Amino acid sequence: MCGIVGYLGEKKATPILIEGLSKLEYRGYDSSGIAVVENGEVKIEKCRGRLSNLKDKVLDKDFTSSIGIGHTRWATHGEPSDVNSHPHSNQDGTIAVVHNGIIENYIVLREWLISEGYKFVSETDTEVIPHLVDYYFDGNLEDAVIKATKRMEGSYALGVISKNDPDKIVAVRKDSPLVIGVGENESFIASDIPAVLNSTRDVYLLEDKEFVVMTKSGITIYDENKNKVDKQIFHVTWDIDAAEKGGYEHFMLKEIYEQPKAIKDTLTSRIVKGEKIKIDGIHLTKEQIENFDRIYIIACGTAYHSGVVGKYVIERLAKIPVEIDVASEFRYRNPLITEKTLMICISQSGETADTLAALRLAKEKGARIIAITNVVGSSISREADDVFYTWAGPEIAVASTKAYITMLIALYIIALYMAEVKNTVRATEIEKIKDGLLNLSEKTAEILNDIEPIKAFVDEIYKHKDVYYLGRGLDYAVAMEGSLKLKEISYIHSEAYAGGELKHGTIALIEEGTSVIALATQSDLYDKMVSNIREVKTRGAKVLGIAMEGQTEIEKTVDATIYIPKVMSILAPVLSVIPLQILAYYTAVKKGCDVDKPRNLAKSVTVE
Numbered sequence: 001m002c003g004i005v006g007y008l009g010e011k012k013a014t015p016i017l018i019e020g021l022s023k024l025e026y027r028g029y030d031s032s033g034i035a036v037v038e039n040g041e042v043k044i045e046k047c048r049g050r051l052s053n054l055k056d057k058v059l060d061k062d063f064t065s066s067i068g069i070g071h072t073r074w075a076t077h078g079e080p081s082d083v084n085s086h087p088h089s090n091q092d093g094t095i096a097v098v099h100n101g102i103i104e105n106y107i108v109l110r111e112w113l114i115s116e117g118y119k120f121v122s123e124t125d126t127e128v129i130p131h132l133v134d135y136y137f138d139g140n141l142e143d144a145v146i147k148a149t150k151r152m153e154g155s156y157a158l159g160v161i162s163k164n165d166p167d168k169i170v171a172v173r174k175d176s177p178l179v180i181g182v183g184e185n186e187s188f189i190a191s192d193i194p195a196v197l198n199s200t201r202d203v204y205l206l207e208d209k210e211f212v213v214m215t216k217s218g219i220t221i222y223d224e225n226k227n228k229v230d231k232q233i234f235h236v237t238w239d240i241d242a243a244e245k246g247g248y249e250h251f252m253l254k255e256i257y258e259q260p261k262a263i264k265d266t267l268t269s270r271i272v273k274g275e276k277i278k279i280d281g282i283h284l285t286k287e288q289i290e291n292f293d294r295i296y297i298i299a300c301g302t303a304y305h306s307g308v309v310g311k312y313v314i315e316r317l318a319k320i321p322v323e324i325d326v327a328s329e330f331r332y333r334n335p336l337i338t339e340k341t342l343m344i345c346i347s348q349s350g351e352t353a354d355t356l357a358a359l360r361l362a363k364e365k366g367a368r369i370i371a372i373t374n375v376v377g378s379s380i381s382r383e384a385d386d387v388f389y390t391w392a393g394p395e396i397a398v399a400s401t402k403a404y405i406t407m408l409i410a411l412y413i414i415a416l417y418m419a420e421v422k423n424t425v426r427a428t429e430i431e432k433i434k435d436g437l438l439n440l441s442e443k444t445a446e447i448l449n450d451i452e453p454i455k456a457f458v459d460e461i462y463k464h465k466d467v468y469y470l471g472r473g474l475d476y477a478v479a480m481e482g483s484l485k486l487k488e489i490s491y492i493h494s495e496a497y498a499g500g501e502l503k504h505g506t507i508a509l510i511e512e513g514t515s516v517i518a519l520a521t522q523s524d525l526y527d528k529m530v531s532n533i534r535e536v537k538t539r540g541a542k543v544l545g546i547a548m549e550g551q552t553e554i555e556k557t558v559d560a561t562i563y564i565p566k567v568m569s570i571l572a573p574v575l576s577v578i579p580l581q582i583l584a585y586y587t588a589v590k591k592g593c594d595v596d597k598p599r600n601l602a603k604s605v606t607v608e
């Protein structure tokens, strides 16, 4: 994620840009920058760190310009640094661009532009854009931007200015949000409504590939063929606080709804139909992959639960034995590590103290380390040998949702990548799983578009003091995550058990009315799971089943069923966790809990 803003009007642009960016810091905050057209020149100020650093820098300058663009960054390509910060410019500094999104074909474009004589200074995907605009610039900025975007694949919301077509901001979006604020003798661009609310409540909500040209005489919107588009003004009635959450009541719900996009972003450029898997940050040779005799997956909490899925998936596809452990245990148990050991450390924040310590221990003993993390430039990403960035965007709610889902996606990609290199799975099977992965975003959206059947169970769950989650195989891994979600935000005690393990003790707790959530999405374990459900049912449990569309046999045994869309069993965790997130969320809301900031918890645990 990242945030962009733009201002064109009669006031000084700089303070308005800074104010707008401050409302977008929730979208990213590892660096920021602005560009203005000052005395006929494009002036750029940008730096690493929080917005306050930029504020200090630009206040000294006292720019008088009334046209400018700004950016707050959440790094995806290239670590947070001054040079990687936006705005980016062309070689002679006549064009400046702010960008939110990912240009998927940036490597191809970059190579082509270099062959055309362009020089690059940053590691970002964005830098191709000002060079492309420069390439097509012929005196009219919007024409150049339209031509440039025709070459770009991926997602983008852009703000562009140029000293050679001054008094103008050109903006466009595709698969990244962008709104246009309509004020009196002034107009704004912003990634999100809160950034303009201090100045106006009237906005245009742009559709994909709509181009905006803002000048002193007004706002014109075009389609990609430069036909004028008539748009209705949308009048915002929410307050700023609600608007920051995109109209959702809590960040957690917003982040649950961001999952389809997060899945897509994480797959982007890594899984392409019919092509070999490419993982940008992992540089292992075939020989190295074949040499690993053991993998440790190490993480904490929700990240650990994603690792449990990873263990099943890597063993099944890459055929390498995988041990999974919580970081705080691993580091004190004298684990057996050799140069043939691969360690995969998973951490949303990339700063969790136990995970970092486990990484250091394994590295010292000669293991190769892959980090899966959401935060570019985090400690874990810097200390690992290879990094897989999950491009989920900043996660604000303490309870992890979209980061968990993208960790799963990362693990599928790594497992498939190893299987492809080692030739452990037939190519047709690999293609089938890739297809399945590419369809997951849509299927996730399908679940989120109709949550009423899931919410219907909240009244039941909410009255209980204890809830049990059951599953076998991959369903057991998801049961653990569902259970953690419920306990951490609703404070209802819950436990997850492997279906077959129940009879070895825990079943003693089942009595009339005990609440059980049973996952039965795995076709090879379906009958066994149904018989485990029968065991608790006959002892009086009230059971909510989670199954895949078409697996209706379960209805004979449970009290109610939620169905997830049909996918290959191996991919089911990505879908089956969603009803569990929704159940936990609405149960916590009904109990009046502080959903985004549950008691006793912190988003990033940087102490042992």
Ligand code: F6R
Residues within 6 Å of the ligand: 300, 301, 302, 303, 304, 346, 347, 348, 349, 350, 351, 352, 355, 398, 399, 400, 401, 484, 488, 603, 604, 605
């Ligand atoms: C639960 C949750 C925590 C984190 C854990 C590890 O919803 O978010 O359990 O998963 O503290 O954090 P990271 O992934 O940042 O290492």
